[in-house]
Each structure stands twice: as structure tokens, then as C-alpha cells.
Amino acid sequence: MLDCRASSNDVLGMRSSLFRASIVAAIAAVFPAAQLIGQQVKALKFRSVVDGSGKTVAQGVVIVDGDKIVRVQGPKDALPANAQVVDLTRYTAIPGLIDLHTHMTYYWDSTSGTDPWRQPARPPEQTVRLARINALHTLETGVTSVRDLGASNYTDIALRDSINKAGWVGPRMFVAGYGLQRARPPYRPNTDTTRTARGRVFNISQIPEAVKQQVDAGVDYIKMYGSTGSGADVTGNETFTFEEMKAAVDAAHQLGKRIAIHSYGPEGGRDVVRAGANSLEHAIDLDDATLAEMARRGTLYVPTIDHNRYYSEYRVDFKYTPEQAAALDSFRLRNFETARKAFKAGVKLGMGSDAVFTMFGQNTRELGWFVKLGMTPAQALATATTYAADVLGMSKQIGQIAPGYFADIAAVEGDPLTDINVVINNVRWVMKGGAVVVDKTR
Ligand SMILES: [Zn+2]
Numbered sequence: 001m002l003d004c005r006a007s008s009n010d011v012l013g014m015r016s017s018l019f020r021a022s023i024v025a026a027i028a029a030v031f032p033a034a035q036l037i038g039q040q041v042k043a044l045k046f047r048s049v050v051d052g053s054g055k056t057v058a059q060g061v062v063i064v065d066g067d068k069i070v071r072v073q074g075p076k077d078a079l080p081a082n083a084q085v086v087d088l089t090r091y092t093a094i095p096g097l098i099d100l101h102t103h104m105t106y107y108w109d110s111t112s113g114t115d116p117w118r119q120p121a122r123p124p125e126q127t128v129r130l131a132r133i134n135a136l137h138t139l140e141t142g143v144t145s146v147r148d149l150g151a152s153n154y155t156d157i158a159l160r161d162s163i164n165k166a167g168w169v170g171p172r173m174f175v176a177g178y179g180l181q182r183a184r185p186p187y188r189p190n191t192d193t194t195r196t197a198r199g200r201v202f203n204i205s206q207i208p209e210a211v212k213q214q215v216d217a218g219v220d221y222i223k224m225y226g227s228t229g230s231g232a233d234v235t236g237n238e239t240f241t242f243e244e245m246k247a248a249v250d251a252a253h254q255l256g257k258r259i260a261i262h263s264y265g266p267e268g269g270r271d272v273v274r275a276g277a278n279s280l281e282h283a284i285d286l287d288d289a290t291l292a293e294m295a296r297r298g299t300l301y302v303p304t305i306d307h308n309r310y311y312s313e314y315r316v317d318f319k320y321t322p323e324q325a326a327a328l329d330s331f332r333l334r335n336f337e338t339a340r341k342a343f344k345a346g347v348k349l350g351m352g353s354d355a356v357f358t359m360f361g362q363n364t365r366e367l368g369w370f371v372k373l374g375m376t377p378a379q380a381l382a383t384a385t386t387y388a389a390d391v392l393g394m395s396k397q398i399g400q401i402a403p404g405y406f407a408d409i410a411a412v413e414g415d416p417l418t419d420i421n422v423v424i425n426n427v428r429w430v431m432k433g434g435a436v437v438v439d440k441t442r
Pocket of ligand 1: 101102150354
């Protein structure tokens with residue numbers, strides 16, 4: 001989705017670092033993070049453990065110390081002395097899932113009488129607090145990490161830091177700040193086109209500075225909007241040229257950051273891949289040469305098929321017309337078909353929901369489309385575990401249940417390797433970093 005919509009909350013233009021610090025400090029005072037993590041070693045007993053590396057351990061026991069996994073052992077192996085035993089033998093463990101495309105700070109008050117895109121502006125601090133509900137709904141789906149691709153006023157950084165440092169309950173967040181987008185005339189009076197701000201760039205020479213501004217603000221990832229297309233707008237007109245995308249990719253990589261580029265259309269998609277982006281978001285109708293290039297380079301494709309299902313299904317809330325809903329549906333069909341072709345061509349796919357507003361809690365429905373297009377449930381799980389961890393540069397920390405990894409684990413009822421709906425609908429218990437964050441076992 002395009003950043004310009006999010007900027008309805010820009011208005012107050014708070015000095016973000018200041019308000020960020022004040023939120024973190026205020027929460028830390030009442031809710032020390034250490035309380036959330038038990039000191040005692042835990043032995044989590046499961047019906048089976050699907051570890052994310054392709055291995056399944058029947059009646060596996062996961063040993064957790066602090067926020068990390070010590071090992072996965074069999075049912076007959078001796079437990080550590082004084083371990084707290086947690087009986088989860090009705091459930092199968094899978095690695096905590098990773099949603100590669102969210103907008104966690106897009107909050108909608110459904111009682112406000114407005115539709116989500118036309119809410120009155122609110123102070124950024126309030127947006128951060130309200131976004132906690134999106135974070136909680138996300139955890140309930142077994143998602144313990146997200147790549148959050150675009151927010152205003154660095155509310156994403158404030159939310160991330162409040163979770164990491166102040167004990168707010170939510171997934172690990174890898175955030176992008178302002179997505180880079182082309183500023184297009186007509187400009188408001190007194191617009192200074194000689195410098196970039198808030199991710200808006202007026203010409204190619206400003207792109208490295210726009211990237212640096214995000215990095216200086218403290219982002220983990222860079223996002224660029226390489227085409228039109230957002231909400232009910234399913235046009236995919238390229239907004240940055242190949243050279244401009246290349247300038248963004250080079251600037252990001254020079255600063256040690258990875259970059260995701262949004263393109264609804266195939267021309268932008270082709271240029272995103274050639275420019276060397278780490279992932280391509282959304283695109284439809286990718287040609288065979290582009291798909292072959294993606295497979296060769298290892299560019300991750302995050303098709304976000306399900307978010308147009310969401311918009312269409314919730315068209316009344318969004319006040320979309322029947323024609324707009326039909327356009328969303330037909331885009332989704334082409335998106336699905338492109339993802340099917342990509343998978344056949346050997347392209348790695350990633351699970352990204354593009355969740356906004358009331359879609360949190362439906363983050364993993366994308367996996368259903370992936371199985372429908374030909375993946376096994378295990379292959380679908382990889383899109384939300386190992387492949388996703390890899391594109392974050394976190395493949396030794398998250399995405400597997402293995403020694404030294406963060407203790408991010410979801411317990412599901414049923415066999416996730418024979419029915420992906422078990423993952424989508426039957427998450428009963430979630431641990432993140434050694435702390436139980438969801439418990440529906442009783
Ligand atoms: Zn998005």
C-alpha cells in the first residue's frame with residue numbers, strides 16, 4: 001500500500017525521537033521486561049516438533065533457557081534438573097512464524113463512523129498505543145516476527161522499541177520508517193523540492209539521502225514504492241525507473257540495510273529484480289525472463305495475494321464500490337496465477353499479509369493460497385520461517401526450533417504437515433523469546 005494514505009496521520013509532525021523516548025521510559029517504569037521472562041529452565045513437551053529445518057521429532061521436548069532454545073530432545077532423554085515441565089502433548093510445535101509485510105501502525109477505530117482511509121488525524125503517540133492491539137492479534141496467529149513495511153512519524157520504530165525495551169507484548173518488529181516514494185506535482189504551496197523529507201523524493205539525486213534519513217532514524221529495512229497501487233487502486237504504473245531503483249538498492253546496501261520494493265505491475269517488477277532488491281512485493285504478470293532472473297538471483301517474491309481478498313471481503317467497511325471490489329478480485333486472480341508460475345519456475349516465495357487495520361489476526365491466510373497454488377504444507381511453512389528469516393538476515397536466530405535460536409514457538413492442534421488450515425486456524429499457544437504470549441490451551 002502506498003504511503004500517501006498513511007500520511008493522514010502526519011499532520012502533527014512530532015519530533016519522533018523525543019516522543020519515542022518518552023513512551024519507552026513511561027512504560028518501562030511500570031512494566032519491566034524482565035518480569036515477562038521466567039528464570040527457570042523450561043521443558044516443553046509436544047506431540048511432535050516440526051523444527052523448520054525439515055525434521056520432525058515425535059514426542060519432542062524443547063528445552064528453553066531464558067529467551068533461547070537449548071535443544072530439542074526425544075521423549076526418553078533426561079530432562080535438565082529443576083526444569084519446569086510444560087505439558088503441551090496435545091499440540092505440535094512449529095517455529096514462530098514471520099510475516100514479511102505488515103503495516104502494524106495502521107489502526108482503525110471502527111466505531112468512529114469513518115472508513116479506515118479517511119480517519120481524522122491523531123497524535124503519533126496515540127497511534128503507537130492503539131497499534132498494540134494489532135500486535136496482539138498478530139501474535140495470536142503464531143506470528144512472532146514481522147517485517148513492517150511503511151509507517152508515518154516513525155511510529156513503527158516507537159512500537160518496535162516499546163516491545164523490545166519496555167515490555168510491551170508484541171512480535172519482533174523489523175521496520176522501514178517512511179517508504180521512499182516519488183513526489184508528484186502539483187505540490188502544495190511552499191514545498192521545498194530541493195530536499196527530500198518523509199520519504200518523498202523529487203529527483204534521483206535525493207534518493208541516497210532519503211535512504212540515509214531512514215537509516216539515521218533507526219530503521220532495520222528500506223522500503224520503496226516502485227509503482228502505483230494501494231487499497232482499491234490496483235493500477236501498477238511504474239513510479240521509479242530502473243536507475244532510480246538501482247540508486248536506492250545501492251544506497252541501502254552501502255549502509256548495510258536490505259530493501260523491499262513494491263510494484264503492482266510487471267514493468268516495475270522486472271526493474272525491481274534487475275536493480276537487485278532483496279524482495280519484490282505484490283507484482284502481477286511477471287514474465288518468464290523476470291521469473292528466471294529471480295530464481296537465479298534468489299530474489300524473494302512476496303505476492304501478498306490475500307490482502308486483496310481482505311479488501312474485497314471488507315468492502316463495506318472501506319466504502320468500496322462493487323466495481324472496485326470486482327477489480328480487487330480480478331487483481332487477486334492474476335496475483336495468484338503469477339505466484340503459481342513463480343513457484344513452478346523455482347522462485348522463492350515469502351509469506352506477507354500486507355495486513356492493515358482489521359486484517360491483523362488473519363496474517364497467515366496467505367499460506368492457504370500457497371498450498372492452493374501447488375506447495376506442500378511444509379513448503380508453505382518455509383515461506384514464513386526459513387525463507388523469511390533469510391531475507392531478514394536472521395537465519396541463525398529465528399525461523400527454526402534449534403539450539404541457540406530465540407524461543408519463538410507456536411503450538412497448533414492437528415498435523416500442520418498434512419493440513420495447512422491447522423496452522424491458519426488452530427494456533428493454541430505461542431511463546432516469544434521464552435515468554436508465553438498466547439495461551440488458549442484451557
Ligand atoms: Zn504494504
